[in-house]
Amino acid sequence: MRSVRLLALAIFIAPLALADTRVFVSLAGTLMEAEITAVSGDNVTLKRSSDQQTLTINRKTLCKEDSAYIATWAAQHPDLAAAPAPTAAGTxxxxxxxxxxxxxxxxxxxxxxxxxxxRTFEHTYNFNISSQEVNRDLQGARGLALILAKNTSDRNGDLIVLQKEEFDVSIRPQSKMVHTTQPVRLTYFVGGDSPDAGVKSYGYVLIIRDAAGNVLHVEASPDTSAKFTKEILALPEAPCMVDREFKLKARTDVPLEYISF
Incomplete structure (x- = not known):
């Protein structure tokens, strides 16, 4: 009879031992209880406990404790861990x-x-980002908001990159999130002795990339700015001056006397 009870207990415990779940914590502070099913390079595949959905995310978007846990798991499960697939350089x-x-x-x-x-105006942008997916979460993505202005005395059409803000993007299916940029004050003059002096708002660019760096969404105002995603991603920290194709302008001073953060 005792051996029968031990056998029943072993049958009950075995599935629990196989389902090695863990609460993973992203760098953005979001939590997800899941178990690892595969590791490939920096990508880890997780099965979420709440709905058994499988998600693949980049381990660099998780806290360092989770990254260490993933490395240990990969060493213990060599049959489920693989090196990253070869890709062309830089892709x-x-x-x-x-x-x-x-x-x-x-x-x-x-x-x-x-x-x-x-005239001095304080400007902000509110980005209301919505997921139209039915089942898939967006985890570990990053948003980049570029806020633009123009020097009223500049006849060449160059632009001022006022702000270059990066932020985490994590959205559940059929849900949304809001990102509000930091306020910036722009001053310009109307009439008087300095009719062409100052800085005015010009527009924005929003780029959203997944955990692997692939671009998921781009929008801009004016629309033509969206064509220069590659150049925008390569820009240094703001503020800086660029031309209309977002190429950095050398030895050009940003008119900081008309800008305050």
Whole structure:
């Protein structure tokens, strides 16, 4: 009878031992209880406990404790761990299409002082990003918001990159998130002795990439700026000056006297 009880207990415990779940923590602070099913290079495939859905994410988007756990798991399961597939130099793994929609709402408030001719406005952008996916989470993605302005005295059409903000993008199916840029104040003059002096708002660019670096979504105002994604991603920290094709301008000073953060 005792041996029968031990056998029954072993049958009950065995599945629990195989399902080695863990609460994984992303660098953005999101939590997910899951078990590892495969590792390939920096990519780890997880089966989520809540709905048994399988997700593949980049381990670099997880906390260092999780990254160490994944490395240990890969060493213990060599049959389920593989080296990354070879790709051409400088290329990322093929992107999975992901249906995203963004409603961008610019906000402007008057901060003018006592100068009759001076106009100062505080600008922000609200990016309302929605997932139209039914079953798939978007985890470990990154957003890049570029906020642009123009020097009113510049006749060459060069642009000022005011801000280059990066932020985490994690969205559940049929859900949304909002990112609001840091406020920036721009000053310009109307009439008086300096009719062409100052800086005015010009627009924005929003780029969303998955954990592997593949571009999932791009939008811009004006629309033509969206054509220069590669150049935008290569830009240094803001503020800086660029031409209309987002090539960095050398030895050009940003008019900081008209800009405050």
């Amino acid at each position: 990322a793994a093929p992107a999975q299409k992901f249906r995203l929609v963004c409603q961008t709402l610019p906000a402007k408030s008057n901060r003018s002082g006592g100068d009759l001719y001076q």
